Amino acid sequence: MSVPISEIITRFNNDLETTRQKGHPEPTAMTLSTVNAQGFPSSRVVLLKAFDEKGFVFYTNLTSRKAQEIQANPQVCLNFMWHNISKQIRIEGHATQVSDEEADAYFATRPKQSQIGAWASKQSSEIENKMDFEKRIAKYGLKFATSKVPRPDFWSGFRITPSKIEFWQKRDFRLHERQVFTPENSQEWNEVRLYP
Template identity: 45%
Template sequence: MQSKFSNIRNDYKRHSLRRDNLECLPLLQLKKWLDEAVDVEHTEPTAMTLATVDATGQPSQRVVLLKDISEKGLSFFTNYSSRKGLHIANNPKASVNFFWAMLERQVRLDGVLKKLPAEESDAYFSSRPRESQIGAWASPQSERVNDTGFLNKRYQEFEEKFDGREVPRPPHWGGYILIPHRIEFWQGRPGRMHDRFVYQLEKGGDWDIFRLAP
């Protein structure tokens, strides 16, 4: 029996990607595409799928939100004691994927995750809405809970604990930066003849840029 999904297909025609269109550095190219995703008002343009690996070698992925991009890498924030946090502590190798359907574009990054300095995590935490700050204390992220009543009670307890004063950053919460060594830019094209370009970091610190077959 043929699945109804097998007939779902789109022919990508919006853009093309050529070698002479690319920035010299991959994170500059990523910033350019991110800006364009924001400009077209793409839904959650900074949403990226983060893949990590557990101690048995089993990959796991989830969507996180990019909070900064610099010449060093991509930053996001989370609970260090969460499932992904435990994965990263055991194996810092990770992969990230962006997909902007409106632009028919995808970017894949492979690299290594490192914790951000405490002062950077403090600065970002202080900028979050108060409700989110309290939630970071209240939620034992990725742990089993019986019901939402348990979570609501913990939220109320921390709300009362920090009543009338600033909420400090929990020691189990903070940022990571993905330092990439391989980045692929994918642009959908008609007939599935997609444009694919890879930036591969070489030992000397330069980026080798080359095209892949679709």
């Protein structure tokens, strides 16, 4: 069966709104899995900050482990688990860095303390001395005390262009529903159902 990508994104959006309305504390939290150059996988939670037919966007430090792994291998997987509506959504795809303009626009919406935190954190690197992080926060707090905080060039976002989207819905007696969508062309996607 063929489905327009716009319908799949609308369905994702509807599920996201339902889990939010039913009180999910962190509905945009998603597990991001990457694989390093040696083929070892690693997973961590990041927040979804934008999505549309072009893909799913999160932001991070470009020197972090995840960003390094994406640079070595841009094939990644996202997973949303929305317990309060018994849904899991799995998205496989290709990560590309967002434009500087897009990252600047998002960075500008963050609270100033988070912007300073982005400057201060050498994400995923070892903290050599206990107070080093606090010192860096104080340093950048002072540096930007009376000015706007520009986006650090080591901080940006990635857009995951999906190549497979699976909706999993819990049903009684483990007779769960799984619908998997893969692209036929840029607008139309093919839908298949899998045994649970």
